[in-house]
Amino acid sequence: MQQHLGRLDGVSKVEVSLLTGKVAVLPRPDAKLDPKKVLTATYDSGVTVAQMTITATGWVERNAARQLVLRVNGDETFPLKLDAAAREIEALAGIGRTVTVRGRLYTKPGKESKQKPELQPLEILEIVRKR
Amino acid sequence: MQKRRLLLAVVLIAAAAPMLHAAIERIDLRVEGMT
Numbered sequence: 432m433q434q435h436l437g438r439l440d441g442v443s444k445v446e447v448s449l450l451t452g453k454v455a456v457l458p459r460p461d462a463k464l465d466p467k468k469v470l471t472a473t474y475d476s477g478v479t480v481a482q483m484t485i486t487a488t489g490w491v492e493r494n495a496a497r498q499l500v501l502r503v504n505g506d507e508t509f510p511l512k513l514d515a516a517a518r519e520i521e522a523l524a525g526i527g528r529t530v531t532v533r534g535r536l537y538t539k540p541g542k543e544s545k546q547k548p549e550l551q552p553l554e555i556l557e558i559v560r561k562r
Numbered sequence: 563m564q565k566r567r568l569l570l571a572v573v574l575i576a577a578a579a580p581m582l583h584a585a586i587e588r589i590d591l592r593v594e595g596m597t
Contacts, residue, residue: 432596452596456589464586479594487586503584529584 432476439468452481463504466536470548480548483537484556491523491530499524501532501553509536509553516555523561531559 432454436445441462446455454473458464466485473480489503491511499517500508511517520530535554 432593447596449596452593454591454593456591458586458588461585464589466586466589469589469591473591473593478596480591481594482592484590485586486588486590487584489584503586531587 432473432478435472435476436469439472440465442469463507465507467550470537470550474548479539480537481539482535484533484535485553486531486533486559488529488531490527491520491525493524501530501534509534509550512552512554514554516558520555520558520561529562531561533557533559 433445433447436442436454436456441458441464442456443459443462444455444457446457448454456464456469466483470480470483473483487501487503487509489501492500492502492508494500494508494510499511499513499521501511502508520532523530532553532555534556536550537548538551539548
């Protein structure tokens with residue numbers, strides 16, 4: 432798995448703890464990390480992904496469908512799960528201020544599934560800082 | 563002319579500054595079945 436993930440574009444370091452089952456993927460400076468590719472590469476390495484979280488800085492915006500999204504790398508946006516935490520940063524939409532959040536992008540479905548895992552709406556777990 | 567170019571460069575850099583900070587800082591996974 433470490434090799435699978437290490438080969439992805441933009442990955443600088445992969446830290447794996449066999450004891451806890453935790454894996455951290457760190458980007459190269461000024462490189463783009465693609466969570467979808469990380470999720471797929473992890474699945475392809477033969478393990479089951481129970482959960483994936485990201486820590487990211489970006490802008491809160493509304494997309495064409497008026498959905499609240501976090502824009503991170505110009506063309507990369509993550510729809511936000513509408514809950515209390517999302518409502519807390521909703522006021523930042525469209526005013527050009529950045530926010531750093533830690534959020535969940537994937538949780539393993541309850542039932543066993545043979546399908547490749549797909550990203551889910553970003554559930555904000557922590558608002559690290561607003562600028 | 564040179565002054566205007568310098569001013570334009572300063573404005574462009576200032577506009578791009580917040581973009582430089584927008585990024586995914588890390589991805590954390592919890593996996594099962596790792597050997």
